[in-house]
Amino acid sequence: MIRVSSLSGGYGGRMIVEDVSFTAGKGEFVGILGPNGSGKTTLMKLLTGMLSPSKGEALVAGRPVGGYKPRELAKIMAVLPQHTEQAFTFTVKETVSFGRYPYQKGLFRQMDQHDEDIVREAMEMTGIDRYAQQSVRNLSGGERQRVFLAQALAQQPEVLCLDEPTTFLDLKYQKDLLDTVKRLTRERGLTVISIFHDLNAAGQYCDQLLMMKDGRAFPKQTPDQALKKETIEDIYGITVSAVAQQSSPKPLIAFMPEAQEEREPVNVPFASLINKSGNTVTLHTERPFRMLSTASDGPGFSWSRRLSGSAAAGLICRTFDSVTIAVTAQHTVWVLISGRLSEQGFVRLLTAAAEARMQALSGRQAKGDIVICALQTGEAMDVPHAERAVRRGTAACVKAAEEGGIQR
Template sequence: MIKIEDLVGGYANTTIINGVHLEIEQGEFFALLGPNGSGKTTLFKLITGQLPIKKGEILLSGKPISSFSKLEKAKKVAVLSQEVHVSFDFTVEEIISLGRYPHQKGVLKQLSKKDWQVIKEVMEITKVSHYRKTQFRMISGGEKQRVLLAKALAQEPELLLLDEPTNHLDIKHTFQMLDLLKERQQSMGLTIFAILHDLNVASLYADRMALLHNGAFLDVGGVNTLRKEGQLKKVYEVEVNTQSHPTVPKPQLLMTPNHSLHEEPFYFKDLYKIEQNDQYIHVQFDKPLRTISNGVIGEGIQWVNHFCNFHVKKNYNCSHPKQDIRMWMEIHDIPYEQAVGMMTAVKLKDMVVIEKVIEGIAMLVIVTAGVGNAVDITTEAKKRRKTQVGTINTMVFVDANFSDGALVNGYMSATEAKVKALQELQIKDPDSNTIATGTSTDALLLALTQNGKQTPYAGSGTDVGKGIGQMVYDATLKAIRKYLERVKN
């Protein structure tokens, strides 16, 4: 669709773009990325003809773009720049109707029935129809941007050039605009070349992208270009961490400010307080911890500082557990958005708390346990007996800095230790009469202060992994023994 060959250009005697090569295919959404001063706007102006080309060539559909007349170019290419200034006092409808100029025939260039159909359609899809008779100068910057997009779409171009198209838009209208462009791309084969500042937005919408650095392309490729943390750090000069979006297979970026890398030292035991009564156990930390859990709420990998285990009756109706835990937290003024919540039918007074320092690492483990629902996960699935009181809920807090991989390692270490305790006590699955591996409703939390040098491992071959294992094993043994003694009595 558009091909750039050895392009060189800039302002007067200053060269900004140095020998750029790029090819964008028909129907592609291509994003141009780079920090301020990298040359993005200069490249955009060279493509649109606002700046003269010193060297190289730009081809549009295989022909030099300079060979097209202005009218021919306007039928193929539409431009939406950052500027929203309009010299004359036109209405919104009049601004949008200018987009039909390349398609109008005759000397008087009057709008045809088809022109009005297109104008009406683009006003509706850009959600500016109710402004149609409003003077352009009277609407907000975001509304102006949508009007100018409608004008560009009214041209019915094959190629749409966008310079920061969401610059004046809030989150809602940013996604509305980009969803609209993506739909247009997919349904009509529209080719889109867009300068974008927001790397996360670019990842979600672009098919390919180029990273511009000092007037040259450092990288051109698919969205996984944004997984190259070292490259992004070099270009943007900030700490960058990539992660996967939770629902679509695209990378998302997290920027780390320098101030957060230099925290004041603290004493682990001073960070938390434990409240326990017949209704709940509440562990509150003064600072958020990095957590991985399968709690009823706060599940997955999170940053939270409230950790709760609620008591429920043996015949608890568990049809709405998330709503129930949120309600209980609200009653006790615990912010559920910053919490991990579990539930159990065992007596909370039987909880086991172990605090230790192992190999210089401070740890806290809290376990409540019942084994009435003991299950051997390796046996054939079948309809189980009526639910009994029995859940092993484990909370592990460690004063260390884990990578995401180490979080998973540590979670495995805690699980292995729990299974070892069940084996030691010969706890059996009553349906199969084999040694249980857990209960059907176990919950496990691992929480880290993220203090100190980061460790990538926390498995059984590490001091911290062994420490987690030892403490979880000891706490689980004691908690199950308390439960068994209570059942016996």
């Protein structure tokens, strides 16, 4: 539907967008990302014919966008700006009906039944049909944005261009609007080009991402390829973390505050905080700890203040060289550390605990999980030293649990 080749343009002789090329096919949702001043809005104006290119071309349905008459282009392409002011007290239905203007003929340009049906369908698709006779000015910002999305859909476009459509919307309205747009790409084959500031929203909804920096575009990529930590840090000039999701290859991006690490160690008396009540053992701390778990319902890294598990037949809890280890009769192992661990350190201690438990059980399979917890304060732990303590402590606690253990 859209083919952009070596597109360049700007204002007053100043080039803002330079040599951008990409395509967007039928039913494809393409997000444009980049910092302020990277050329996103200028590129959108070049794509929609609001700005003439200095070089290259943007083809829509095989024709240069500048070669269409306004009403011709409006039948193929609709544009939803970041926010639209409504100066007059038109009703919702009247506002949506303006989307049928390119199709109306004659001196008075009145709508026929076909137009009425399309307007009603557009309102139903965007969930605003119940507001049909209300003034647009009486609606909330999120509801109003859906009205203008319905107006754009009433044009029955093949291409929909969005300029930061979720700015100023709360989370529910953001999700509602993006869910509607995404559904239309699947059900109607609508091609969508949208500018985003929210990296995570773009990553979750877009099929492809076009990353921009200083007026130039990186090659179009899928979200899992484009939203790499190194790429984001290069484009935006900030430190971020990329968090993998269990249900999707698309990462979640979080920016990191200026480093103010706690270098003073915080000693938490883990052993005294472990409580057994009935058949359940719990640990609750005031400070959150990072943990790596083998649990099938939540493996991987996470943060928490609480651990819980089954301890029907008792619990062993001992401290070995500042590493606290708790083992239940079901051979669940908690390794509790007040210091700071790297991700590699977490993995090494998890492996050490698993191997020590296996040896203590003479190769028998254990039912319980292994959890490594660290407060991430103070200096980095001496991992080899901690690893030796974990091996020795896990083996001793598992053997004690096998021998009957200590009831707590």
